[in-house]
Amino acid sequence: MSRQWTIGAAVALAALVTLAFAQARGGDPPALSQEPGAGPVGGTRTQPIRFPHSTHAGDYRIDCQYCHFSAERSVDAGIPSVASCMGCHTVLPGRSYPEEVEKLRGYYNRNEPIPWVRIYKVADHVHYPHARHVQAWEKIGAPSKEVVCLECHGPVPELDVLEEVNQPLSMGWCVDCHVRTEARRDCTVCHY
């Protein structure tokens, strides 16, 4: 009887280990653009275009929600369309990295979306609706709605290219803030 279970356990363990390795190795994203100079795709967190947040949000004080247009009304903050980048860069050649602006124009002229690398991501079983958090800016303690983004995303206006996540994005981190701001904490607030 227990012999059967022993064999079964060995087989199951082997299968799970194999599965785990297979998962760990299966992380290659699909190649989206082979444009030379577009940055290596796959495996790394290199952005296809060196987009300096420090220039846009820092030096020029462009409101986050000018580009991330739906943060106040959607669960998604909104990734700007290529056309909205071109709204300025049709005429602006780019101060920090002019060659990167050329890449942007290349995408636009080819009618191709820019395959940005996602930096901020909570686990799949967590919901993070942007709109709710932006609307609660006062409760969160932000000086204004425009800069409430910094509470979770860190000092983005001071960072050059976003390639590393600069916040823990862990459950404890979320709950800490929910405790501090007296936000609701039942499981289903985030896990639904």
Added chain:
Amino acid sequence: MSEGIKRRDFLRVVGVSGAGAGMLGCSTGEVERLIPYVVGPEEITPGVATWYTSVCDECPAGCGIWVRTREGRAVKVEGNPSHPISQGSLCSRGHAALQGLYNPDRFTGPMVRDGEDLRAIGWDEAESLLAERLRQAGPDTAFVTGSSGPSFDELIENFISLVGGRRVVYDALSEAPLREATRIAFGQNVIPGFDIERARLVLSFGADFLETWLSPVEYGRAFGRMSAADEHGSKGRFVFLGPRLSLTGQNADEWVPIRPGSEGVVALALAYQLSGAGAQAGPYAPLVREYDPERAEAVSGVPASAIRDLAERFVSEGPSLALGPGVAGQHRNATAANLAVLILNAVAGNVGRTLHVGAPQLGASTAPFVDLESTIRAMAGGNVQVALVHGTNPAYSLPPVAGFMEAFAAVPFKVSFASALDETAAMADLILPDRHALESWGDSNPRPGVYALRQPALQPVPHFDSRQTGDVLLSVTARMGQDLGGATFFDLLRAGWRRIHTSSGSAGLPFDDFWREALRTGVLELEGVPPAPASLRSPDGALSFDVPTFAGEGEFVLIAYPSPRLGDGKHAHSPWLQELPDPVSKITWHSWVEIHPRAAERLGLQDGDVVRVRSEQGELEAPIWLYPGVREDVVAIAMGGGHKSYGRFADGNGVNVMSLLPAVVEQPSGALVHLVTRVMVEPTGARYPLASVSGSTDQADRPIAPAIALGAIGHGEEGEGGHGELQELQELGGFAPVPTEGLAEDFPLPGSQYGAYDPEDHPRCARGVAPASPPVRRRTTWPGLEKTRYGWAGTSAGYGSKATTRLWMPTARGRSTCASFPCCASTVATRRASRSAPSTPPTTLPKE
């Protein structure tokens, strides 16, 4: 047991390594991409749904819908709350419209027959080909369509009068006998409007008005209101007369299982009783005089005393309403049966109160089969050179003996506008796939003064290169050098609505604003002229009201009824609907034969035994399902199964009951007769496991789902030693009234805890919370009573003078967050309303 790993250790090891694998899976460092739009669409905010109003096209009833789209794709269909037909509801077939839209068996583009196979061609070539063939065929053209909205209908009429030939409307489910009966009785060639909500006693002679009859969503709403307890504690009653208890019948307070085909005789006997032996039946007095209750007893099997009783109630419990037999009851004398029901309504004074001839139901299909029958003869005789088929599938839905397939095959050039493969399209020489309704423009006019626009809720699904048939017809006409008044169907639709705009009296409003508003709200309601009163007119022809003879041999009469899920078979391509258990049998995917348990016992058959059902026209094999809701002398089979070329989800599932029917035309309406033949039922010895989700209907003497009569509840609360059933439930442990006074703020009850939660901010719904409306059934069940810690309570105004409001309230030890969910908001409101009512002393649950 010796060494090694035991079962418990095994689970432990597997559990731990599984968790490890899961953790590894989370930390693969996979790079995720955020893909923006190149140019952002104006109406789309990623993450936020955009809703569009439209009109459902799954049946002709014309329900207004809201289509929820996410990032430009339709993901959900709901009823439009502002639309008077759907009133925010939608039936399962409407909900499944999405599966027609994304049906993987849709045509990927226009195709032309090349030998045995179909070959893809371009739209240009296809339209030129059609134009050329039409020019050659001229008047030898036949255009077979289903019923459609007014603008498209007008276009087809104009098109066919331009190219010549004949136009035929054919729908498998047609209420032609009811329309014809209304014409005979009241002189108006329409389907009358039925006000079920206003009636206090409804008699249905087999009409399945909650499933497929005329406008099921509208009637479902009306029936819900009619049969709910009002503030005085009284509810409307519903009596179902018919040989088979449909889902509608199961919702009745009483079932009178009359013999198949005897609806007309029973209705006339009721009229006889009401009209003083026919004296007050106006022009129908001589007719009614012949049908006394004793005569009805002899042919219907209903005791004359029961008929007299029912007749008395039909007046005393009024306003009342009687509804006609419906498609499943369309026999050789169907027009007469419908007429008898209308006479009954007229005699009881319902015309103008609950039955409105002047406010007709325009949405229902009333196309007579007889038109198609003559076209079939023309096709077989070689008099049709080009046959066009749109929105209907006669190769499947007609009895094979009608000869459609042979005749259609003889047509030299056959064109199908089907958007997905069906049996008729499979025979076609040219396929010009239409857009799905959710991708198209159109309109509807379900009743006088009510107009609605169908607008595309999304760009056409790119995989399917489809083109709206209206546009194709216009383009083909242009290629023939003619003009039908617009380049696209959209232009014609706008032109038609300009006329509505002019006649609507809103001339002050610019047309563009008027159009936008119609699109925004999804419905336009115009003040109608008050309907002229209708009264009975003398019959213009002799009709037989007697029970028809059923052809063929065998002890059973065959009932072929429209399926509440698959309709006439049109919806069989939807796996949602295939998988949805039939509301009566709980069977999914395949067909079954309903037979009474005693009849099955006589034949030595059990559930799941495969039988051969044989008529003079054909035979089929299907498993039986024992159902005490059919009479012993009938067997019933649902329509909609047994497709041969309807895509991967429909083909091969079940049997097509139409193969048993002869192609008999009812006179004078011209409808196809469905209740027409006897069948032999022979055991085959084979068995087929029923794909039923109900498991068992037997509670094995255990209180799994205890039930109590609605009337008993009030008695139970009157004091000690109340009604037996109530006491029984209380002894089971779960039946503990709690005080129902107080406001939402009074909860949680002392000793219980809820998470801080603001229901207004987070609208969500808890599972397992019973609806707060009063129970409307005679017997109502509360599942799992002895296992939960929920109490049951209610002291608000309800049935009779006492409590019936069904509230699931957490008891002191309940620790449920139920009351903080918005689902319970209405129960809180009920509680508020009942604050002044005397409270019931709380009793606690038995200790564990």
